[in-house]
Amino acid sequence: MEHAARRPALAHFLDAQRLAFGPLMFQAVRxxxxxxxxxxxxxxxxxxxxxxxxxxxxxxxxYAARVLLEACLSAGVCEVEGWRFRLTRAGRLVxxxxxxxxxxxxxxxxxxxxxxxxxxxxREGRPAGLATLGPWSTVYEGLSRLDPEVQRAWFAFDHFxxxxxxxxxxxxxxxxxxxxVLDVGGNTxxxxxxxxRRDPGVEVTILDHPGQxxxxxxxxxxxxxxxxxxxxxxxxxxxxxxxxTGFDVVWMSQLLDCFPxxxxxxxxxxxxxxxxxGGRLYVSEPCWDRQPNEVxxxxxxxxxxxFTAIANGTSRMYHSEDxxxxxxxxxxxxxxxxxxxxxxxLFVCRPG
Amino acid sequence: MEHAARRPALAHFLDAQRLAFGPLMFQAVRxxxxxxxxxxxxxxxxxxxxxxxxxxxxxxxxYAARVLLEACLSAGVCEVEGWRFRLTRAGRLVxxxxxxxxxxxxxxxxxxxxxxxxxxxxREGRPAGLATLGPWSTVYEGLSRLDPEVQRAWFAFDHFxxxxxxxxxxxxxxxxxxxxVLDVGGNTxxxxxxxxRRDPGVEVTILDHPGQxxxxxxxxxxxxxxxxxxxxxxxxxxxxxxxxTGFDVVWMSQLLDCFPxxxxxxxxxxxxxxxxxGGRLYVSEPCWDRQPNEVxxxxxxxxxxxFTAIANGTSRMYHSEDxxxxxxxxxxxxxxxxxxxxxxxLFVCRPG
Numbered sequence: 001m002e003h004a005a006r007r008p009a010l011a012h013f014l015d016a017q018r019l020a021f022g023p024l025m026f027q028a029v030r031x032x033x034x035x036x037x038x039x040x041x042x043x044x045x046x047x048x049x050x051x052x053x054x055x056x057x058x059x060x061x062x063y064a065a066r067v068l069l070e071a072c073l074s075a076g077v078c079e080v081e082g083w084r085f086r087l088t089r090a091g092r093l094v095x096x097x098x099x100x101x102x103x104x105x106x107x108x109x110x111x112x113x114x115x116x117x118x119x120x121x122x123r124e125g126r127p128a129g130l131a132t133l134g135p136w137s138t139v140y141e142g143l144s145r146l147d148p149e150v151q152r153a154w155f156a157f158d159h160f161x162x163x164x165x166x167x168x169x170x171x172x173x174x175x176x177x178x179x180x181v182l183d184v185g186g187n188t189x190x191x192x193x194x195x196x197r198r199d200p201g202v203e204v205t206i207l208d209h210p211g212q213x214x215x216x217x218x219x220x221x222x223x224x225x226x227x228x229x230x231x232x233x234x235x236x237x238x239x240x241x242x243x244x245t246g247f248d249v250v251w252m253s254q255l256l257d258c259f260p261x262x263x264x265x266x267x268x269x270x271x272x273x274x275x276x277x278g279g280r281l282y283v284s285e286p287c288w289d290r291q292p293n294e295v296x297x298x299x300x301x302x303x304x305x306x307f308t309a310i311a312n313g314t315s316r317m318y319h320s321e322d323x324x325x326x327x328x329x330x331x332x333x334x335x336x337x338x339x340x341x342x343x344x345x346l347f348v349c350r351p352g
Numbered sequence: 353m354e355h356a357a358r359r360p361a362l363a364h365f366l367d368a369q370r371l372a373f374g375p376l377m378f379q380a381v382r383x384x385x386x387x388x389x390x391x392x393x394x395x396x397x398x399x400x401x402x403x404x405x406x407x408x409x410x411x412x413x414x415y416a417a418r419v420l421l422e423a424c425l426s427a428g429v430c431e432v433e434g435w436r437f438r439l440t441r442a443g444r445l446v447x448x449x450x451x452x453x454x455x456x457x458x459x460x461x462x463x464x465x466x467x468x469x470x471x472x473x474x475r476e477g478r479p480a481g482l483a484t485l486g487p488w489s490t491v492y493e494g495l496s497r498l499d500p501e502v503q504r505a506w507f508a509f510d511h512f513x514x515x516x517x518x519x520x521x522x523x524x525x526x527x528x529x530x531x532x533v534l535d536v537g538g539n540t541x542x543x544x545x546x547x548x549r550r551d552p553g554v555e556v557t558i559l560d561h562p563g564q565x566x567x568x569x570x571x572x573x574x575x576x577x578x579x580x581x582x583x584x585x586x587x588x589x590x591x592x593x594x595x596x597t598g599f600d601v602v603w604m605s606q607l608l609d610c611f612p613x614x615x616x617x618x619x620x621x622x623x624x625x626x627x628x629x630g631g632r633l634y635v636s637e638p639c640w641d642r643q644p645n646e647v648x649x650x651x652x653x654x655x656x657x658x659f660t661a662i663a664n665g666t667s668r669m670y671h672s673e674d675x676x677x678x679x680x681x682x683x684x685x686x687x688x689x690x691x692x693x694x695x696x697x698l699f700v701c702r703p704g
Contacts, residue, residue, distance in 0.1 A: 010536045012445060013452075015442040016442050017647055019427060020378070020452055020455040021650070021654035022371075023463065024470075024661075025657075026375050027468070028373040029468050031474060055578035063477070063612065066668065067589075071657055076367055090367040093364060094372075096486075096672070097365075111376055112375050115376050119379070119386060121382040123387070123412075180507070205556050231510050260415065294366055294426075297426055298426040299373070304378060316418065
């Protein structure tokens with residue numbers, strides 16, 4: 001968006017300091033949001049507020065108001081004129097935009113403490129920051145036992161990005177008139193339930209950790225499709241264990257980014273073997289090279305760091321060429337890849 | 353530098369996500385610097401490197417190289433063309449600029465873990481993040497007992513900003529031909545030693561915590577001015593305790609930003625009382641409204657957050673009007689304020 005070569009030297013210095021102080025500024029902007037400072041500014045509109053007025057309306061100390069307003073000024077979240085502070089457009093996004101809120105809560109509750117161990121995670125090939133959340137070797141083992149605040153932030157982040165494309169994906173999948181669908185890594189069952197609700201002739205089997213299957217069963221039950229949503233517990237990473245077979249559709253939504261490439265290949269191979277003749281395997285992933293703009297790419301590259309330091313230490317958000325390579329390595333043929341919403345790519349594969 | 357009103361909506365979204373993922377991107381860029389990824393790119397110059405070449409030259413896994421290169425791409429630290437990654441200007445600053453390095457090390461070692469408690473610190477009026485470094489009520493109590501890596505980062509940051517203006521400040525102070533100088537909060541004695549070395553007719557007394565005085569005495573000893581650099585231990589915050597008296601010059605360098613305004617007033621009042629007739633009190637501070645550009649202001653606003661979450665929970669980097677108000681409240685007359693280097697302001701005060 002901004003062309004580096006034409007920017008003045010000072011702008012590069014500012015970029016470097018924004019990186020260097022990013023963790024402190026993150027916490028200041030988040031605190032300003034959660035302590036009512038940004039809300040007070042928003043309500044005051046273009047007239048703006050003096051620090052003392054912000055303190056009074058947000059119910060914080062004058063010191064807190066000043067520290068936060070001054071940090072938010074440099075962070076670009078507010079602006080000042082004659083000591084009256086006003087919210088900027090970026091500030092309104094921090095306060096009101098759902099994606100920005102979900103990202104910030106996820107980074108604070110799930111990632112912040114463990115991010116300190118990013119370098120160690122990379123050196124040791126394990127999520128060294130996960131110990132800040134619980135005594136597990138991957139975050140998936142602990143998902144159902146996370147602290148409530150952490151769990152809420154985790155699921156809000158996960159659902160925000162995956163659920164948006166379910167309706168469109170279902171239109172593509174159900175056009176094949178499948179009767180048996182295998183949802184690999186079905187998580188809390190949102191897709192399976194949506195699928196069963198939309199087509200009463202479909203039965204969905206979810207493959208996942210037993211802890212996740214219990215959550216998924218509750219979701220399906222509550223939606224009245226319990227009898228057509230089944231769970232099959234499996235260790236996804238033991239590639240000697242075959243998946244159940246005889247499916248028209250195998251569905252993998254934001255699953256493969258949770259695994260390193262050698263496991264991606266193993267999962268695709270087992271997914272292909274689960275298909276009936278004529279069946280198709282569908283992979284839905286947000287690929288960083290297929291984003292409509294730099295914002296989407298930025299979020300994905302940052303999310304990879306969560307995988308490194310917190311989730312599993314070995315996976316990342318992939319480039320479409322990475323996935324195409326894995327599909328070929330699994331002996332599958334990539335029939336088509338098409339955009340799903342503005343953020344995801346749907347890879348349609350058949351056994352080779 | 354960039355005018356908010358004219359920027360496209362997408363740029364504001366990107367700003368908001370840069371804030372939201374700032375802590376993760378910070379750790380990625382720091383790891384890329386410390387694991388040799390940025391160094392490998394720098395050495396390759398405009399030709400750039402493939403991820404596999406980076407992994408080999410930096411001695412890291414291919415996974416680590418990819419995760420870091422992709423994050424650095426979105427962070428603006430490198431750019432890519434046909435899978436060949438090259439360092440950008442911001443990347444060269446991260447790798448080679450001393451200020452950026454000092455800031456990043458300070459944020460990582462001293463601030464990162466405790467920054468998680470910024471909101472709590474603001475709500476409770478105490479540095480709730482300091483527990484990540486040691487069991488003290490302010491960082492000053494623990495300075496001589498910090499972990500070596502943390503201590504190194506703390507002093508490098510402190511000295512980088514304060515030492516640069518010592519020579520110029522000494523020219524101003526010594527022009528008064530003082531014989532007795534009081535250095536309030538003299539820290540590791542760098543200023544006191546420089547002052548004694550530059551003018552053999554001057555004796556400097558350092559007021560500080562006993563732990564700091566021991567370090568300062570060693571510094572003066574090593575420079576051969578031990579006999580003319582004395583230490584006087586004092587609890588700076590007990591405003592009933594007068595300072596020693598009879599000084600031509602009282603010097604406060606980056607001292608006042610370590611205290612809330614009510615203590616700033618108390619310190620200025622006691623400093624004024626320590627002067628001989630005709631003496632002057634000099635305050636050197638980097639004020640956020642007196643910076644030559646947005647970079648300096650940004651660093652100061654971020655540094656305030658360190659004071660909140662780690663150092664003492666009550667102080668911040670001041671605006672020149674804040675300090676002028678404290679000087680008046682202490683019954684002193686602000687005779688002159690003048691720039692010191694490009695970053696600091698020297699306030700020259702006499703008793704009213």
